[in-house]
Amino acid sequence: MNPELQVQPRLLTLEGGEGAGKSTVLAALRDALLADGQDVVCTREPGGTPLAERIRELLLGVGNEPMDAHAELLLMFAARAQHVVQVIRPALVRGAWVVCDRFTDSSYAYQGAARGLDMGLIAELERHAVGVTPGLTLLLDLDVTRARERTRGRDLLGEAMPDRIESERDAFFERVRAGFRERAAREPQRIRVLDAGQSLEQVAADALLALADYRRRLA
Template sequence: MNQGRFITLEGGEGTGKSTQARAVANALEKDGLKVLLTREPGGTPAAETIRELLLTGAEEKWTIRTEALLFAAARAEHCAKLIRPALARGEWVICDRFIDSSRAYQSVSGQLSDSEILDIHRIGSEYLMPDRTFILDLPEEDALRRAAARDRGESDRIGGRDSSYHRAVMANFRKFAVDDPDRIRLIDASQSVEAVTADLVQNLDGLTA
């Protein structure tokens, strides 16, 4: 049996990751592929419990180091019990966020470096990396508008951080795309939903053969 493929969608708040993850999964299923759609943090019962701990409560609930370790713990569970078994069965795994979100978000404060976050990932998840990562890129004002419409005034603990924080997160994501163009593709998320999906599917080149 052939090993499956691992695809992740990344980006800031309101860029359409969840919508596009579903759309890509649907497109691949129409091509006859077996697809598992999942998300981070989450994907397994234990990881979903950690998700609730991470995304609810006051900003000061966790230190940045504790937050990074909780994300890594959820990911370790997710990889061991859901993602790796699905890939071994030959399935395509489409994940809404993965390690690049930890890199982009948890390094903003300067308390953790990118290399430290990747070290935690190596220990927790044996350094599992996606075959292809898409970063959905949207102008800040459009992302803010979409996120506000989605959240209806009830942002989660991380989504509710100030605009300078989210601007720094997107700057990190864009840097990742420049630094690792073989794995990471930057996608213009200001297009129509259908056009973004078409871009994503087209940028699976080299993986579907």
């Protein structure tokens, strides 16, 4: 972890590849915190503010001109900087819990490990444009073949067509997964790895156990 980042104990982030079940887990965490009387803000990246959502459309839209990897990285951090200033920091200042679907770990996995960009550059952008790191990150780890099966089923149901990044080849997502796992190995106190190959209900249950354990340690 970059030593100049400020750890935010009430910032919880969910990471993992496509089809890992982050939306299901986010809803479970939100409901558990609300049931305990906590103020909760749920958000996502890229996005979370009107401007950041417009950047998301540029990043994920299919049919645009081919996007340079550095352009992708800088757009991700532009959206993230806006998100932190407009949503995340204000919520944390008032004492709310923030549960975010993806955060800076995704840039290390997608633009760093998968696109091959300099990890040092990502760390500098994180330090200057973000400045905060989560207290707890849940990594929903799922093998690429199983993830493809899940996203293919979702597409057949007409929920959504694959976006620009979802349309990448399996080798890309293998690198993404390896990048996430390397991050988890480097920061085991922050990043909890959950087996996302189980049923979504079991993954959500494991996430709730991880949250309960984390909150006990904070007390």
